[in-house]
Every structure is written in C-alpha cells, then in structure tokens.
Amino acid sequence: MTAPLTLTTGQRPDGTALLTATGEIDMSNSEKFAAAIDTALGGADGRLVVDLSAVEYLDSAGLSILFAHAERLELIAPPLLEPVLTLSGLSDLTTVKTIPPPTSH
Template structure:
C-alpha cells in the first residue's frame, strides 16, 4: 500500500517549475516523485515544507536529480538533509527559520 503523498506542479513568477509535495515520501511513492521531476523542463524547485517524513528512498530520488533541483524545506527536515549531505550539494531554503 502506498503512503499518502500529493504532488502539485505550478510555475513560479520567474517561470521555473515549482513542485509542492505534501505528506510522506517513502519507498512506496518515490516513483511518482521521480516521474514528476523527470517530466518537467529545466530547473525544479521542490517545496517540502508540508512533508512530514522523508526516508532514504526519497533522498535517493533527490540525490539523483541534484543537478537540477532546489529545495524549500522546514526545519523538521534539516537533520535528514544535513546528515545525508544533500544540503551541502544543492540549495535548500528555509532550514534555519525559527
């Protein structure tokens, strides 16, 4: 059974793609996340502020697309993004907000 996750694509004012993710990202739904990233043109900003859980399978998808993504994340995900090294590899906005 797949873990609940929703993906909503939209455009930012600069024309880049914004992909808003809500719920949990785990091995049961990473194919949908990967497909959403892969079917967009150009750079993708991924908003993870409403993500409550991110496992290693989800991190793997983000690492695989690190050459074209930027993240917006809540401080809740800071430990996962920092310890994994992803935060050192790509731009991540919002990790140090109170």
C-alpha cells in the same frame, strides 16, 4: 500500503518550474515522486524548485531521488527535514532553503 503523497506542479513568478509535495515520501510512493520530478524537469535545462515544506516524512528512497537530480534542484524544506538533508550531504550538493516553522498565536 502507500503513504499519503500529493504532488502539484506549477511555475514560480520568475518562470522556474515548481513541484510541491504534501504528505510523506517513502519507498511506497517514491516511483510516483521520481516520475513527477522527471515530468517537471522535462527536456529543459532549467532548474526545478521542489517545495517540501508540507512533507512530514522523507526516507532514503526519497533522498536517493533528490540526489539523482541534485544539480538541477532547489529545495524548500521545513525545519523537520533540515537534519536529514544536512546529514545525508544533500545540502552540500544543492540549495536548501529552510522555511521558518509556523507561529501560533
């Protein structure tokens, strides 16, 4: 069974390519995730911002894809993923911006 994953591409206001992921990234959909990163990077030499703020699960298959492109990525991650990105060493290879958790009123 494939884990739910939605991938959306776009651009940030500064023109940087943006890939937004929503759902779970695991071995069942890692090829789809890798293809989306490859497409978003295209043949350009620029950076890609990968917004993982709506990702609830990231396993080693997803991490390996991020590692393969680490020198060209900037990650936006929720606090839930921060330990995985730090312990894996990925945060030492690329910029990781952790977004604060939503506040409830």
